[in-house]
Amino acid sequence: MAVKPVPRILVINLAEERVETIRREDLAPFIGGIGVATKLFSELVDVEKDALDPVQPIILANGPMSTIFPVVTKTVAVFRSPLTGEWGESYAGMRLALAMRMTGFQAIVIKGRAKRPMYLAISHQGVRFKDATALWGLSVSETGSILRDLESGRGHRSCIRIGPAGERGVRFANVNVDTYRHFGRLGLGALFGSKNLKAVVIHGEREEPIENFAQYSRVYKEIYNKAVTTDIMDKYHGIGTAINVNGLNNLNGLPTKNLQQSSFDQAAAISGEAFAEQSLIRKMACAGCPVGCIHIGLHRREFGPGYDYESKNLSYDHELIFALGSFLGMSSQEKIYELIDAVEELGLDAISAGVLLGWVTEAFEKGILTEEQLGVRPAFDHSKPYLQILRKLVQQPNELYRFLALGAYAAAQRYGGQEYAMTLAKNEIAGYHTGYANILGQAVGARHSHLDNAGYSVDQKLKDKSPVEKVEALVKEEKWRNVLNCLTICLFAREIYQLDTVLAALDSIGIPSTEEELEKLGEDIFRLKQDTRRQLGYDFNQVEVPKRFFETTSVTGNLNREAFQEMVEHYKAHTCPQN
Template identity: 40%
Template structure:
């Protein structure tokens, strides 16, 4: 199969009818793929005036033009109306999914409608079927994976299985989609978006083939990029300790959130450091398909309680953000306890960051007497793992009115029970970088309310001057640079290799000259379109607030400068409105 450099091929599956057909999306030089293609598809097929759970809303999985051509072009964007915010959003994941979609012959899979019964979608290069899997209702992520793998057995090495747990079925606002066991579409509630469609899982069989470019240019470029990734040391951090390497440095900078951000430093950090995980719990490392780095660190969790089997052990993936959210944020200083919480979070199909931060808010609300055991059912105390372990199940099941509120997010619960000032929410539950003013603003106002939108944390760390204009200029330019990568669907860990110039060279060598020549204009177009869609679907730039807790933070630079933070927020808000033309809609 030859890949058309000018168009994108999209499989549209209508669950209402159970039918599917291929679409051709023109102007690839403008939408590129990935984030850009997902945005174009939502613009054409989404229902701006309908809520996130409306069956008409598309659920989109898109890859980029360079997927399968170069190392670390291994990500997929999931585009959807967020059950958390109600707005157009994205989440990104690795695993085998990107190459499975490529070998199935598509640039994106778009799903609309709602299945009559709990179903699994099974896609191959020459097939598309909707299977009744009502027997999987209520099953956890791991049990679901075992059942789903019976589909496409003949393509076992070339398929990807994504699925949701009980949280996604119930519509928990921060439910996630598990991808190939150890990767996730984590943030903004993608699991609930999939649950709204009565989809328990999707299996993509990469049972087709595609042609690689002929000639010396592509071979040389492939070798050049491979050497840069494997021989220069750029990826050493991610391979060795991985992102958990960040725990001790951030703790030393007084920038690691502890106990619901009541402090930013704790002497107990060694117990959950990347070094401790590597020395005591690391079982093995894995890699996404098409990646030579191996940044996926998988820990060995032995049986935790006497009721469990003597020889039981579990494999649990860990990274910096999961350790922060269900370690330091909860006052947990034992690495095995963190793995136990992450294992339960995984089974339920919850975003580990939002779940951890939500429980941290609940623990502080308990300390302050705003809620009691009558609401929480179990004791929620910083540093004590067992109560949090049970609470994760209660969030997933919506055990009572309190956990039903908490399943909609920390701020949603705080508005009912009090404690809005210390709800650590910046659009959604915060990421683990208490670095200062620019990061807080970037997350509160950012497109995905994520540390992945811009490197606001890096700006805080690398700039001592308080220049709001310079900060906003950095955020806008850094976002656009990441859009290039996210439309190619490359791993952000490789952005040091895939700068704009190198991307253009790689595109030309792979036969995508039209995209290469239009890359800058395409980046601007996609950036603007994404913001326009976010505003059309309900984002009110003027209504964004930063809770009081973030004004009380003390880092290595001292106390937060609220005047500076307000100025950055004012300028960033204005830039977003100008780009999205919110006032003209």
């Protein structure tokens, strides 16, 4: 078996303002990314303590192919989720992977709680602990603007930071990465806030020569050509993921008005095509990507009543248009941009925020919540009340808003309406209603995301297959995605990075592997995640699915609980034989 490189890990103790660099030979077989992060997290997490306890670690990791191959752009964060209480895993692009690589660190572990608000300045020369008291309370964009002036390294620098939502412990607060990307799901921003950590600025200038440059260059060019001269990545560069809005709507798979509907009569007005025609102004790419899938639209907003307007650039994609658009019955781009702007500045995960607002609206309509509690009268297709609710759930002026800050699942447990609180394993759903595999995939996947195992795709591609075949497809896909995520390949490029391409790329940078080794790697990570999740409280025998999923027609037709439960049992038998 070939020897894998030993990862270099930076360990930061916020409480003691102490730094340590370690190398772990036993981590080498995990290659990098989610493999290294999973192993470190399984060792460091305290399963007996709350997700926001200072002892809990934050782990950031990239892989050996990061930014030196096309579309290998991601950094993974692993943590105990404040939203679900169990496994937290999130990915972000822009410049973070490049900046980390140029510091020479493949993983960064952050532990403890700072004595005062702080930001970290990390470079190839070391770590500086900087006072962030003056930044505490500022919005995401204000914080980023100041830090870009304070810290050098333009181009090779990445700035990740939280907004007021993270400071106030909103359990679905995100971490903004270089303005247009995020560690969005599962509440990493709340964990930053609990550690008094406002931001991390990373800047590297370390050179890293490639030994067999001729072989590397040949493989690089082959991958690059696939990315830019074939139609594999056309969707992402063209209309972007927002092209899914019309597609899903036509198939009865677009969650609308808190999933009371699976199609939206105003979908054309908020489709990816409409955004491109009316408000798209530019496209951007993460460092190391030739595709440019980040679509930036122009939002005109008023400074305040009676004041002039300003133009603001905001990123949009399918998930934002779903969560802050169709799910809330929004009939115009302007209203969606208003909500995107708010969640960006406050530092909230857009999906969780939108799905929570959907539950709030229906709960208000049904009399479970009152205007006195909310301070406003929420209604589908009305953005202004939602803007007030978003600000209040950060301020948390009363008991209701303190529960709303815990997420839709916790709020419904307290006030009722669980049957239409659209969460799976306590995480707010993604923008698909395709069938059983989509529901199961999010309910049992490691991070309860559609990106764990592509259940939405299994529903459509394996529509006529048996429940066992669908379950096997979900498990197989999740294991392979573990391999891709060890290398921190953007999953938009998964069709480019098939097995042979992955093996060739690794071999070209001196990490020869075999199909059997990669298969074992995906399996080992899958099992280690499962074991850690059980210790954190996840129970496959207690999968809860809101009734609404079985009331609203999906892409694959009407669903019933009995058929879904059959798939749950197949999954448990396939992946958890001890149960």
